[in-house]
Amino acid sequence: MSKAEKTKAFIIEKTAALFNEKGYAGTSLNDMTEATGLTKGSIYGNFANKDEVALAVFDHNLQKINRIVKENIDTSATYKEQLLAYTDIYYNFSKYSLTPGGCPILNTAVESDDTHPALRQKATEAILNWKSNIKKLVTKGIAAKEFDSSVDAEQFAITFIAAIEGGIMLSSLLNKPDHLKTVVKSVKKMIEELS
Amino acid sequence: MSKAEKTKAFIIEKTAALFNEKGYAGTSLNDMTEATGLTKGSIYGNFANKDEVALAVFDHNLQKINRIVKENIDTSATYKEQLLAYTDIYYNFSKYSLTPGGCPILNTAVESDDTHPALRQKATEAILNWKSNIKKLVTKGIAAKEFDSSVDAEQFAITFIAAIEGGIMLSSLLNKPDHLKTVVKSVKKMIEELS
Amino acid sequence: MSKAEKTKAFIIEKTAALFNEKGYAGTSLNDMTEATGLTKGSIYGNFANKDEVALAVFDHNLQKINRIVKENIDTSATYKEQLLAYTDIYYNFSKYSLTPGGCPILNTAVESDDTHPALRQKATEAILNWKSNIKKLVTKGIAAKEFDSSVDAEQFAITFIAAIEGGIMLSSLLNKPDHLKTVVKSVKKMIEELS
């Protein structure tokens, strides 16, 4: 890793919390220099502009989540177990020391949808990919006779994601991590009902 | 209604969409003068500062939703029907010409939770009130033997709100109103299962 | 004249020398606040941006010159006398307390021709208008039998302007006002030769 790559990674890591907590518009270059200890010139030497940092931070946050998902899903044998493992991630959400400030996908989605096309695009892709993954597990589970053939995979995936994201929002806003656990419990019940 | 009250109401109405779409940090006084056709001096003559406008806008948006909820719930006889009526509001969400830019509670919750205590407080109250309403309907439904006594009202309320809010986010981000309808379908199924 | 118009005029007057001496790129907003005693905000309250000030300054400088030209030309009876009166303006160039820093048209022409289309356009129009005026005097002089019919009005006008502007440049650069007077003498000889 070159010096530039190291500094880029350093900037991303140090500003990730900032962008997630204060949003894109709410995070200033000054905030960023304070968080990193670097000068504005240095940040602009490594990124073309604030936008590029924000997009890189989003990718960074997403990778973090995807890595956790992969680790937890791969060890599961059946599709049902994989779905349950998926939910377990959110049941133990606070355990994983993820970027503070709530779910980056949710935050980005909410802030960017009317204001920042490039970020919106990133959030959209992340959600569509997530939906596709859940859908695949359900479809394969049906094929493997784990789930009832009448199950609507699309509907399940959408409801799954909606509930989890809504649960994260409630937990963050009300400062009650248990609310997400409560939602996860309901989602687990939904998974049981797939059979 | 005095002239001052009229102007205040006018400012709130004209800037409501702005705040909901661009967020608090993303909405400038200049945006507000453009949207209203008024001068900055005039806005400051009617509100102490930008904050006050944002808070008033939140109240305005919330009242709009609450009025719709009240209208649709009151006509229902049973508690189950009332819960179903509740969900119908979101099934037909786009029909009610609400403030553009997605759900104001969700937007405010996401933007304010790490940055704006006063707005956060408003969002918190709105959510807690919503949760309390749903919980009451379930509790009364249990007492009236409409729902099974084993039902956890708190869990249901939290999951209900989480799913709906998550559904709104998905619909806004992906620009697919049907996603919210899909979530509402799942919620209706959850209501059926309460019996 | 409204307050805004007064401030605009004040800004133009106070920054005219600045732009003429340091050029468009060489004049900073800080220079402008120092020269006017106003804040940046005040300048931006009266002009959309630095460009608008520069363009207004150019117009202001041009008007100043045009006013002097008009005053001196109008009193002359014959076309030859009008041409001579024209040159007298430049013979006494330093007398008129014009904007310091040399000829604004020349300065703007030289700086803007490869970099600033809007300013270039202004300089172009000023020069074309000047050429047209000189040409008209010659043409009318020919018609009035003051000048020989073989005279090429276009050639005279171009040479006239070129010599004067070149003379201003030499005087400014070498800090020798007499150089312009020397050039004017040659131009006067050219005028005598028109007959």
Add this chain to the structure above:
Amino acid sequence: MSKAEKTKAFIIEKTAALFNEKGYAGTSLNDMTEATGLTKGSIYGNFANKDEVALAVFDHNLQKINRIVKENIDTSATYKEQLLAYTDIYYNFSKYSLTPGGCPILNTAVESDDTHPALRQKATEAILNWKSNIKKLVTKGIAAKEFDSSVDAEQFAITFIAAIEGGIMLSSLLNKPDHLKTVVKSVKKMIEELS
């Protein structure tokens, strides 16, 4: 020529057009690295600062012109012919592929006279040298009885340079190479009248 000398020459050549078109203040180190393909460090390894490059570029441009002048003058027998040869250079100005952006002496003179003493000094010397050359030709022509003894060599030289430089400015600004030719024609007539 050492490596360092080669690189210096390379930098000068590649940035000459830049400085002539955008001016000293308008040319950034970034522009210079783009134009040369070198790094900032490399430019600073070969020149003390931006100033030094600009001064070297001026010298480079001046040498180019002087070489052309020498080549064209030397072949002429009489002083009148030498003066006419001088003007021919400008009649065919566009033929010689000189630095784009107009006359470097004029550009430098106009930009630097109020802002950059070192460049101003260079432009001053170039003009004085030019004037001295023209003056010598006229004086020698008088001594050789080619020109009338009443001719004012200083006045002729100043008017000559003023007209040519003014002509270059008009041609550049109005994008009409013919304007310079028109001026040159007038200058040739002036030369004829010296006899």
Add this chain to the structure above:
DNA sequence: AATGAATGAGCATTCATTCAT
């Protein structure tokens, strides 16, 4: 001799807010 990476001062511009009229 050249590079990559950094610096900090400076750039044009926009911000929320104030206040005399």
Add this chain to the structure above:
DNA sequence: GATGAATGAATGCTCATTCAT
């Protein structure tokens, strides 16, 4: 009660320059 005009701090970004490697 509303306006026009101002303020000064903050915005994102670029500048010429330096220096360890």
